[in-house]
Amino acid sequence: MSMGYWLALAGLVIVVALAVYAGYLWRQVWQRQQQRARLDQERDQRLATDIRFIAESMANDQAPMIEGCIRIKVLLDNYHGPRRPELDVEVFELVYDATAHIPTHQAWKDLSRAERQLHQRHMDHLEQQYGARVALAVKQLSQGL
Known part of the structure; x- marks a missing residue:
């Protein structure tokens, strides 16, 4: 060879x-x-369940509107699954953006009473301004994404 x-x-x-x-x-x-x-896919299913749970809690007045909007907005930012086109989720972002400057946790406790009252009035105003729209969005989300 x-x-x-x-x-x-x-x-x-x-x-x-x-x-x-x-x-x-x-x-x-x-x-x-x-x-x-x-x-x-599993993450999106967990997020969808969490979003629905928070929405149902808000619909039943078991969760404050501002806090619920913030939580739902953050969950929606991480959710990449399918959504119904008629869902109005923009209101959660509006409330989130309008409250981003408000301190939380220990920083909230460290505020003076006057500062907390000022922020509380702002949150009350947001609830009046967006309450009906949030209630509709929460009702839609309670039925799933």
Whole structure:
């Protein structure tokens, strides 16, 4: 057998080995994509359930309007699943943006009474301004995304 035959055979073995390895790597990529899609779908299902729960709580006056709007807005920002086109979710962003400057948690407790009252009046005004629109959006969300 000639040297050319052995070189051709070695080249063929290398090509086959590389093809098998490429197939193995492609299979890993495909499996990771499938797993990522499954995890994304599960996340969206959890978020949809949480959004619906908060909306139902707001509809039953078990959650404050401002807090509920903020929570729903944040959840909607992370939700990438399908939505009904007639849903009005813009109101949650409006309330969120209008309250972004208000301190929370310990910072709220550290405010003077006058400052807290000022923020509370602002929140009361927002509830009057957007209350009906939020109630409609909450009713829609209570039926699912």
